[in-house]
Every structure is written in C-alpha cells, then in structure tokens.
Amino acid sequence: MIPPSVRQHAAAMRDRWIRSSRDRRDRLARMRRDTSVLGSRRLRFTLVVVAFAVLGVVLPLRYMTHERSAEKELPPDIRTTQNLWALRTAIECFRRDCGRYPTTAEGLRSLVRPLAQLPSWKGPYIELLKPDYWHHPYVYQCTNDIPVLFSLGPDGRAGTADDIAAPLPDLSFVYDTTPSNAPPTEAAHPAGYVDLVPAP
Numbered sequence: 570m571i572p573p574s575v576r577q578h579a580a581a582m583r584d585r586w587i588r589s590s591r592d593r594r595d596r597l598a599r600m601r602r603d604t605s606v607l608g609s610r611r612l613r614f615t616l617v618v619v620a621f622a623v624l625g626v627v628l629p630l631r632y633m634t635h636e637r638s639a640e641k642e643l644p645p646d647i648r649t650t651q652n653l654w655a656l657r658t659a660i661e662c663f664r665r666d667c668g669r670y671p672t673t674a675e676g677l678r679s680l681v682r683p684l685a686q687l688p689s690w691k692g693p694y695i696e697l698l699k700p701d702y703w704h705h706p707y708v709y710q711c712t713n714d715i716p717v718l719f720s721l722g723p724d725g726r727a728g729t730a731d732d733i734a735a736p737l738p739d740l741s742f743v744y745d746t747t748p749s750n751a752p753p754t755e756a757a758h759p760a761g762y763v764d765l766v767p768a769p
Contacts, residue, residue, distance in 0.1 A: 645702040646733060649720050652699070653735035656680070656707060657718055659694035661743040666691045670716045677709050701733075 659680050664670050667687050671679040680694040700706050701720040708727060710717045722731030 645723075649701045649733050650736060652701065653707070653718060653720060653733065654738070656695070657716075657735040658738040658743060660709075660716055660718070661738040661740065662694050663690075663692070665743055670711045670714060671709070673710050673712075677707060 656677065660670060660677075663680060666689050667684075668689070671677070675684065677698055679690075680692060681696070681698050683690050683692060703721075703723050703725065705721045705725045708717075708719050708721060718735035719727075720733040721727055722729065722733055724731055
C-alpha cells in the first residue's frame, strides 16, 4: 500500500547510497595506493631528483675515463716521437738564447737547470726531464755543433732498428718571439704527450 511517489523516492535514495558507497570505496583505494611506498608522490619526486643527480655525476666520469682510455691507446712510438719533438724544439730555444747547442757533457739537463757560464740562459725550457715510454733516458750528443737526439726504443740499445730519431723542430715557434721574450715551458697535452707553449 506504499504510494508510488514514496517508492520512487526510496529507489532514488538507494541508488544515491550505492553510488556514494562506490565513490567512497574508490577514494579509499586511491588513498591506499598513493600512500604506498612506491606510489608516494614525494618518493617519486625524490627518485627523479636522485636519478638526475646520478646521471650528472656518472656521465662526466664516463667521458673522462673514455678520454683517458683514448690516451692509453696512443702507440708508444708516437708518444715517444712527440716527446722527442718537444725536446728538439727546446734545444733550438736554448740555441736561440745562448748562441750554441748544449754540449754532450751538458746534455739535456741544461734545458732544466741554468748554467753558470751562460748568463743569456732563459730557461727552464722544459719543466721536467722524463725518460721515454720504456723508461730509458733519451740519448743526446752534439758534435761539430750538430745535435743528435734519439730514443733507444724498446730494447734499450743504441744502433738497432727500433731506435726512434727526433723529428725536426718547430722553428716557427722557436723564432716567434713573445712580448716578454720568455722561454717556452712544458705543458701536458690531452693526447698524453708533451707540448711546448710560450710563457704568458
């Protein structure tokens, strides 16, 4: 004996309650998902920041290690030839300032340490005298004002086929006078060998 209007109102109320229950259930499910460890917005933001920070550190390190590995891949004979070229250019700088080449007795040490009998010495022409790639000292001789510079090579013996002679010096650099006329110094080259650059 319930009037139709009351039945319709009761049906509408039931439908509204069912929809609100479903909405509440879905909202609770989303809240549980968002408050989980991997679903937290704060944690996601932190993970993104950490990822960018790691990439900002790892990528430069990888680039640097790649450059160093490229240096190591340079053949020993090429590295030795470049060192000989630098020494030969420094010898020409010594001759430009002192008027002669270093004697055999003075050797390559005269490029690093000043000589008391040469007041015109403007070195050091190289900062450090290092051995070749095989840890053998470079051989320098000067006879009749003709300098001879070479590396003993892998076997460490002179007069063998693996000796490496010094290439011709860079005369355009030697006679390119700087404003202060300062001697060149030794600088590390990215490829692993020694390069001569004018002093500022």
